[in-house]
Amino acid sequence: MATFIKVLGLVLCLALMCEGIESLGCDSDIVINQAKLGIIKGQQVWNATLTNTCACTLLDMKLSIPNFNYVIKINTTIISKSHDDIYDVNGGQPIYSNSGIFFTYVGKSLDVIINDYTEACS
DSSP states (O other): OHHHHHHHHHHHHHHHHHHHHHTTOOGGGEEEEEEEEEEETTEEEEEEEEEEOSSSEEEEEEEEOTTOOOSSOOOTTTEEEEETTEEEEGGGOOBOTTEEEEEEEESSOOOOEEEEEEEEOO
8 A cells, every 4th residue: 555655646746747748938038029120122021030938959840831931031040931830940059948030021910830849948
């Protein structure tokens, strides 16, 4: 009977630890902003900024950006098309806690949605 209680206690402790780990997710700690910079070739120029305010480093960030049609070339080391409407951010390199990346594009305001990323927490 004592063994059963010890095993039950261990299972409950592990369940509580896993629940705590899951709640550390960074979804609400990733901020995406777009700001108007001016006009070029009759089109609006935008600066898009992705900021990681999470305590964890983010890896392999991917964004869903439907209808991303840009007039001038963008910096593909910062954002590059993976497939369909999915774009790799920062070449899969880390976006550290309390830092961010930005890219400038010309066109319409975008509907940018986080598609996927990996958290590296210590």
